[in-house]
Amino acid sequence: MNLSLALALSACAVTLAASLSAALPQGAKRGVLCLLLAISGLLAITGGIAGLLHGGGAVTLPLGLPWLPMHLRLDALGSFFMLVIGALLLPVAIYSQGYLRSEQQLGALATFLPLFVLGMLGVVLSDDAFSFMLFWELMSVSSYFLVTFEHRNLENRKAGFIYLLMAHLAGLLILGAFAVLYAASGSFEFSTMREAALSPSLATAAFLLAAFGFGTKAGVVPLHGWLPDAHPVAPSNVSALMSGIMLKVAIFGFIRVVWDLLGPGDFQWWWGALVLAAGSGSAVSGVLMALQQHDLKRLLAYHSIENIGIILIGLGLGMLLAHFGHPMLAALGLIAALYHSINHALFKGLLFMGAGAVLHATCSRDMESMGGLIHRMPWTAACFLVACLSISALPPFNGFVSEWLTFQTALLAPQLGGALLTAVVPFSAAMLALAGALAAACFVKVFGVVFLGHPRTDIAARAQEVDGWMKLGMVIPALLCLALGLLPVLFIPLLDSIPQALLHASLADSIHARGWLWLTPVDGAHASYSAPAALLGMLALGGLAFWLLHPKGLSLRRSMLWSCGNPHIHARMQYNATSFAQPLRRIFSGVYRPVEHAHAERPVHKLLTDKVSYVVHVGDLAVEHLYRPVGRLTLSAAKHLQQEHQRGIHTYLAWTFATIIFLLAVFV
Amino acid sequence: MSSVIIQVAQALLLLFLAPLASGFVSTCKARLQNRRGAGVMQPWRNLRKLFAKDVVLAGHASWIFRTAPYVVFTATVMAASVVPALLVDTPLSLTADVIALVALLALARFFLALAGMDIGTAFGGMGSSREMTFAALAEPAMLMSIFVLSLSAHSTNLTTMINHTLNTPFALHPSLAFAFVSMLMIAVAENGRIPIDNPDTHLELTMIHEAMILEYSGRHLALMEWAAMVKLMLFATLITDLFMPWGISVQADAAGIALALLLWLLKLAGLLLALAVIETGLAKLRLFEVPEYLSGAFVIAFLGLLSYYMLEVGA
Numbered sequence: 001m002n003l004s005l006a007l008a009l010s011a012c013a014v015t016l017a018a019s020l021s022a023a024l025p026q027g028a029k030r031g032v033l034c035l036l037l038a039i040s041g042l043l044a045i046t047g048g049i050a051g052l053l054h055g056g057g058a059v060t061l062p063l064g065l066p067w068l069p070m071h072l073r074l075d076a077l078g079s080f081f082m083l084v085i086g087a088l089l090l091p092v093a094i095y096s097q098g099y100l101r102s103e104q105q106l107g108a109l110a111t112f113l114p115l116f117v118l119g120m121l122g123v124v125l126s127d128d129a130f131s132f133m134l135f136w137e138l139m140s141v142s143s144y145f146l147v148t149f150e151h152r153n154l155e156n157r158k159a160g161f162i163y164l165l166m167a168h169l170a171g172l173l174i175l176g177a178f179a180v181l182y183a184a185s186g187s188f189e190f191s192t193m194r195e196a197a198l199s200p201s202l203a204t205a206a207f208l209l210a211a212f213g214f215g216t217k218a219g220v221v222p223l224h225g226w227l228p229d230a231h232p233v234a235p236s237n238v239s240a241l242m243s244g245i246m247l248k249v250a251i252f253g254f255i256r257v258v259w260d261l262l263g264p265g266d267f268q269w270w271w272g273a274l275v276l277a278a279g280s281g282s283a284v285s286g287v288l289m290a291l292q293q294h295d296l297k298r299l300l301a302y303h304s305i306e307n308i309g310i311i312l313i314g315l316g317l318g319m320l321l322a323h324f325g326h327p328m329l330a331a332l333g334l335i336a337a338l339y340h341s342i343n344h345a346l347f348k349g350l351l352f353m354g355a356g357a358v359l360h361a362t363c364s365r366d367m368e369s370m371g372g373l374i375h376r377m378p379w380t381a382a383c384f385l386v387a388c389l390s391i392s393a394l395p396p397f398n399g400f401v402s403e404w405l406t407f408q409t410a411l412l413a414p415q416l417g418g419a420l421l422t423a424v425v426p427f428s429a430a431m432l433a434l435a436g437a438l439a440a441a442c443f444v445k446v447f448g449v450v451f452l453g454h455p456r457t458d459i460a461a462r463a464q465e466v467d468g469w470m471k472l473g474m475v476i477p478a479l480l481c482l483a484l485g486l487l488p489v490l491f492i493p494l495l496d497s498i499p500q501a502l503l504h505a506s507l508a509d510s511i512h513a514r515g516w517l518w519l520t521p522v523d524g525a526h527a528s529y530s531a532p533a534a535l536l537g538m539l540a541l542g543g544l545a546f547w548l549l550h551p552k553g554l555s556l557r558r559s560m561l562w563s564c565g566n567p568h569i570h571a572r573m574q575y576n577a578t579s580f581a582q583p584l585r586r587i588f589s590g591v592y593r594p595v596e597h598a599h600a601e602r603p604v605h606k607l608l609t610d611k612v613s614y615v616v617h618v619g620d621l622a623v624e625h626l627y628r629p630v631g632r633l634t635l636s637a638a639k640h641l642q643q644e645h646q647r648g649i650h651t652y653l654a655w656t657f658a659t660i661i662f663l664l665a666v667f668v
Numbered sequence: 669m670s671s672v673i674i675q676v677a678q679a680l681l682l683l684f685l686a687p688l689a690s691g692f693v694s695t696c697k698a699r700l701q702n703r704r705g706a707g708v709m710q711p712w713r714n715l716r717k718l719f720a721k722d723v724v725l726a727g728h729a730s731w732i733f734r735t736a737p738y739v740v741f742t743a744t745v746m747a748a749s750v751v752p753a754l755l756v757d758t759p760l761s762l763t764a765d766v767i768a769l770v771a772l773l774a775l776a777r778f779f780l781a782l783a784g785m786d787i788g789t790a791f792g793g794m795g796s797s798r799e800m801t802f803a804a805l806a807e808p809a810m811l812m813s814i815f816v817l818s819l820s821a822h823s824t825n826l827t828t829m830i831n832h833t834l835n836t837p838f839a840l841h842p843s844l845a846f847a848f849v850s851m852l853m854i855a856v857a858e859n860g861r862i863p864i865d866n867p868d869t870h871l872e873l874t875m876i877h878e879a880m881i882l883e884y885s886g887r888h889l890a891l892m893e894w895a896a897m898v899k900l901m902l903f904a905t906l907i908t909d910l911f912m913p914w915g916i917s918v919q920a921d922a923a924g925i926a927l928a929l930l931l932w933l934l935k936l937a938g939l940l941l942a943l944a945v946i947e948t949g950l951a952k953l954r955l956f957e958v959p960e961y962l963s964g965a966f967v968i969a970f971l972g973l974l975s976y977y978m979l980e981v982g983a
Contacts, residue, residue: 371788374730385732394775395768407767407811411818426815426973430966433808440778441800448785448796452732518762527824533763534746534772542742549719549887561726561787561883575785575793583801587959 005057005074007047008082012121014040018114022107030100033110037093037117044086044121051079052494064130071189073127076497077260081124081252084342087480088244088349089117095353095473096237098466099360103235108145113238115142120249129178129188136174136253140167140217143246146238147230159229166216166226170250173213177257180206193261203266210257211275218250218308221282222622227305228289232297232365236356239297243304244349248341251311259502264322264330269416272320273424279312280431287438288591291445291584292618294367294577296355299446300348303391306435307344310406311337313428317409320425322503324416329409331499331507332521336405338495343398343484347390350477354384357470358450361463367446367577372455376463381451383474388447390481392440396531398484401519403436404529408521438584445580454571486531488519578616585618592618671920675758679749682905686897687711689904689940694868696944711897718890726787726883736783737884737891743776744895748902750826752909754928755917756834757827765824766814769906770807773858776895777803784880795879798955802857802864802876805962810854812969816847816976817910830913843980846972848911853965855903857958860896862947864958867896901936908935 018036021029056074063070074082100106119139126132144167148160182188184206185196198206212223219227231239258271286305293299318333357380358373359365374381390397410429416422455461465471484491489511496508510522520528563569585594594616601611644651691708698705725733750764750772764772777799784796818824820843821832857864860877869875881892909916915931917924953961 372728374732375728389775389778392774392778393771394778395764395771400768400771404767404771408824411815411824412822422977423974426812426819426977427970429815430808430812430970433811434804437774437804437807440774441804444778444781444785444796444800448782448793452730452782452786453788453793454728526822526828527765527767528762529765529768530763533760534768537749537760537763538742538746541745542738545738545741545891549891557722557724558727558729559724561789562791563789569789571788573790574788575790575797580793580797583798583956583959584804586956587801587805 002054002057004047004050004054004079005059005072007043007050008056008074008079008121008125009059009072011040011043011047011082011086012118012125014043015114015118015121019111019118021114022110026106029106029110030097030103033106033113034093034097034100037096037114038090040114040117040121041086041088041090041093044082044089046086047074048079048081048083048086049494051082052076052497055497058127064134068128068130068188070131071127072125072131073190074125076501077252077255078124080338080342080495080498081248082121084248084345085117085120085124085245087342088241088345088477091473091476092237092240092244092349092353093473094476095240095356095470098469098473099235099237099353099356101467102360109149109235109238112142112145113241116146116238116241116246119143120245123249124252127190129182129190129193132253133171133175133178137171139246139249140164140171143167143234143238143242146242147234149235149238150233153233156233159226159233163226163230166223170213170216173209173216174253174257175213177206177209177213180209181257181261190256190261194263198262198266200266200268203262204268204271206262207258207266207271210254211271211278214250214254214257215278218247218254219282219305220278220308220312221285221305222626224282224286224305225620225623225627228293228298228301228620231301231304231352232295236297236352236359239301240349240352240356243301243352244345247304247308248345251308251315251337251341255315255502258319259334264319264327264503267319267323269320269323269421272316272318272323273421274316275312275319276316276424276428279309279314279316280428282306282309283313283435284309284431284438285591287435287442288584288588289618289620291438291442291581292592292594295365296358296367296370296446296450297352297365299367299442300351300355303351303439303442304344304348306439307340307348307391310403310432310435311340311344313337313432314340314402314406314409317406317413317425317428320416320421321409321413326414327499327503327505328507328510328522329412331503331505332405332412333409334499334502335492335495335507336402336409338498339405339484339488339492340399340402343390343402343481346477346480346484347387347397347399350383350387350474350481351391353470353474353477354380354387357466357474358463360466360470362457362459364457364459367449369457370450370455370460371453371571371574372451373460373463374451376461377451377465379465379471380474383471383478384451385447386478386481388443390485392443393436394440396482396485396535398481398488401485401488401529401531403432405521406432408527412522412526441584445577449575449577449580453574456571456574456576486535488531489517492519585616591621593621594618671755671758674755674920674925675749675760678753678755678758679745679760682748682751682753682901683745683898686894686901687715689901689936690897692937693900693940693944693947696941697948700944700948711893715890715894718885718893719887721886723886723888728788729883730786732779733783733786733883734888736779736786737888737895739779740776740783741891741895741898743772743779744898744902747772747776748898748905751902751905752826752830752916753905753932754925755920756830756913757918761825761827766818766826766829767811767824769826770811770814773899773902774803774807776899780880780892783884787883789883791879791882795876795882798876799880802958802962805959805966806854806857809850809962809966809969810858812966812973813847813850813854814910816843816969816972819973819976820980826909830909830916831918833910833913834916834918841976841980843972843976844911846968846975848907850965850969850972851907851910853961853968855907856943856946857962857965859900859903861943863950863953864961866952904936904939905932907939908932
């Protein structure tokens with residue numbers, strides 16, 4: 001067993017030990033839990049990096065079924081996702097030390113949070129279908145208990161139920177994909193599945209089952225129904241992990257089954273097109289839905305859907321290009337998707353931690369009751385701003401680098417198949433551009449409404465900054481966002497072993513063809529981007545402007561703001577989350593179908609308005625037109641069945657008799 | 669002459685000619701409307717006056733409000749210095765390609781909109797909301813129209829794209845025509861000009877850009893205004909680079925640079941005159957007709973992409 005695998009396994013062991021912290025006395029519980037999780041995160045980071053640099057190893061543990069020991073293997077792909085898990089787990093564990101301080105009942109959290117992490121680490125490590133499904137279910141079920149942690153709220157129990165239902169639907173589909181692979185290879189081990197030759201129809205069946213299964217878990221539109229309900233109700237440190245890593249584990253599963261077990265040789269042209277369409281659709285509809293939310297964590301949950309869409313655009317482009325025989329470009333698409341995976345883990349984890357800090361300070365998730373928090377919570381505001389800039393794909397932060405790589409993949413794609421297929425590629429680039437620009441609009445709204453302006457309620461006006469642990473937990477990912485944005489040239493060669501293993505293509509030479517300052521995906525003449533140079537240039541320019549202009553004798557005066565002569569300024573006169581999104585609600589009214597109730601009270605005269613009220617509701621089209629009908633159908637079927645339950649004994653006997661006759665007729 | 673000196677000279681030219689360009693547009697507009705106008709130098713005089721004035725801040729403005737002018741100004745100037753004006757191959761054009769250039773402008777816009785939200789007046793919020801909404805529609809359209817050119821040049825680096833246009837024989841490509849029209853429409857919208865926004869007034873209810881900077885004063889306002897002028901210059905230069913780069917110098921020799929400078933100024937003057945004519949001839953659009961204008965630009969750019977694939981790749 002080599003070093004990287006040993007580190008990864010010890011990360012699992014430490015997590016398992018952490019789950020026992022529930023048995024400790026109340027005082028020591030939180031500290032031990034967070035310390036062990038942080039250690040596990042650190043081990044996962046080092047194990048992941050070691051695995052990427054020096055290769056991993058395999059081990060067979062005598063656990064599980066008697067005839068099927070547990071196969072674990074750390075390969076390049078697994079190492080990368082191990083790194084993603086560790087990179088967010090470490091700051092979240094530090095953050096939890098502060099966040100859980102006021103929590104009285106830690107028991108369930110202390111048991112299930114480490115088990116949830118263990119499940120994700122195990123999925124990444126497993127090398128046979130049985131252990132994969134075992135860890136996958138461990139991840140799903142333990143996260144159900146985390147979603148319903150505050151189970152006294154009806155809303156949380158409902159969200160938890162839908163989550164459990166969808167997670168198991170996903171599990172069933174994934175199981176189906178493995179069943180198809182088992183039928184073709186005759187073994188549960190991934191190494192045999194990888195070698196097996198599949199007929200095109202079997203490969204298609206496996207692909208579709210895997211795509212829908214992992215797609216449900218990743219929250220791809222229209223399979224996302226559980227996500228915007230489940231993420232907001234979980235404790236914020238759990239939402240950070242669920243949104244930041246669990247969705248990435250679903251992406252990992254998709255890459256593992258489709259790119260690794262099936263392999264690029266089996267790709268058909270429409271697979272890539274389907275993934276590309278699903279990605280573009282998720283990216284745009286996720287951000288459009290996010291724009292209309294005023295619950296901070298629900299908004300962030302919809303943004304996860306958008307970012308999963310962006311990752312899928314990269315993967316879909318890669319699949320199309322791999323099918324048409326361009327392994328180098330396919331590798332670029334894959335790298336873009338992977339890079340966005342770790343970026344999203346960092347900035348979405350940071351955003352949820354920031355939302356948790358705000359929730360902690362204002363006791364509310366409703367953005368309409370916040371405002372002006374930048375004065376009361378400067379650290380949280382600064383970290384949250386970094387995350388907003390990163391997710392809006394603005395230089396010099398990391399989100400821009402991965403979106404830039406995705407754009408480059410789309411633009412480099414040559415003629416593929418027919419004209420229609422070729423036109424799909426730039427169309428997806430257009431959707432990516434639209435999603436990026438809308439995300440920027442959305443995060444101006446979030447930061448502006450939550451942190452800027454006047455406080456809208458008394459609680460917001462009295463908010464307190466969070467403690468040192470939570471600050472540290474947010475500062476780490478913020479710094480990592482900047483580092484990954486500035487130095488992609490140093491980070492991307494680390495990932496190079498993944499396309500080497502999956503596509504036999506290497507980007508290591510072309511990425512830094514012009515030295516470490518310039519990121520050049522294919523060659524320097526094609527495209528280059530240098531974040532350090534741009535940042536240095538901006539710092540120099542800004543510094544010069546500041547130095548030349550800064551008050552030398554000129555004083556800075558504070559004064560009332562301009563209110564058109566009306567002295568009575570009220571905090572409710574500010575634009576809020578609902579009014580900020582009003583123009584977009586009107587432009588995209590076909591998508592939103594907003595239900596609006598505007599009401600004006602005019603008791604004295606029809607021209608004299610006393611009171612005005614405006615209520616708007618924007619529902620999720622997929623929930624209303626896909627989930628509700630299915631739910632209603634299931635309920636009515638259950639109702640019909642229920643009547644049979646209440647019949648007399650003779651009906652029961654008749655049914656038993658009919659069943660026996662049927663079985664005899666079929667099987668004898 | 670080394671290319672570094674030309675790079676610096678070019679950036680300074682863009683920076684210091686920008687107020688003159690704005691003055692030129694308003695003078696042309698004044699003449700077209702039978703007025704005398706304040707003269708080409710008026711924006712410079714405004715800036716000088718603002719730089720000398722005190723800053724008055726709203727009572728609870730945060731550090732976002734105070735840093736935003738610097739971020740907006742530097743991001744815009746950084747974006748402008750990436751665009752080749754005189755010499756094709758400048759050192760900075762490697763730093764950021766067209767996508768990064770659009771993203772730098774988006775960074776400037778992000779901080780501008782945050783500054784609008786920071787003061788907590790209805791005006792600021794309204795401006796931010798509208799600016800971000802329209803930018804969300806304009807930005808993809810701009811990228812699409814640039815992509816039409818990058819596809820045929822196989823590059824997103826401005827230097828390579830200009831070289832490609834210079835080295836291919838002149839021909840009227842339908843895709844380029846679509847991209848050009850779309851880019852012109854976007855340039856008008858992005859710079860807040862009639863028919864989208866009115867740069868001359870603070871009092872119209874449909875204003876966008878001016879609503880966000882309503883609370884600024886003194887040197888902060890000067891930086892914001894200057895950034896807006898540089899942005900106009902940037903777009904004009906970008907259009908000449910992408911669609912009519914002829915005359916730009918390939919080598920860094922004195923004669924070539926002088927010719928390039930002359931031709932660049934002429935092209936700029938032509939474009940700005942066209943802008944003045946458009947602004948005089950058209951009325952401002954109603955606010956909710958702007959999305960139709962912008963999605964029109966997007967569709968035209970996308971038609972350009974399609975016609976590139978359908979008509980020009982195989983041929």
